[in-house]
Amino acid sequence: MPRVDLVYDTECPNVSAARDNLRGAFARSGLSPVWQEHRIGDPETPGEVQGFGSPSILVDGRDVAQVEPSSDLCCRIYTEHGRTAGAPSIETITTALTAAFGSHREET
16 A cells, blocks of 8 residues: 655645645545655654655655655645646645555555
8 A cells, every 4th residue: 555645844824725635635536545644843754754845745755746855944836737836736646646556556
């Protein structure tokens, strides 16, 4: 089963939208909504999710918007279809989930 992570800052105004879109993407994909959440700056945050701004959604360690980690001290802005948003769209997350879950099904 692929790992899904939400990386966030407690003061980020877009975390709720990211959670809502993540739930929507799981529903659209027909999958149970299961993910881990990691607060930026928490000493317990695993190294593999550090360096991503808030909010970031990772599927199997890859950012759904295909951005490489650079600094977790930033807010994320997503640009899709000429529009900007503070969280990745349901469509973007769904694409990442479908690809990851499909590849994991093929491995078993």
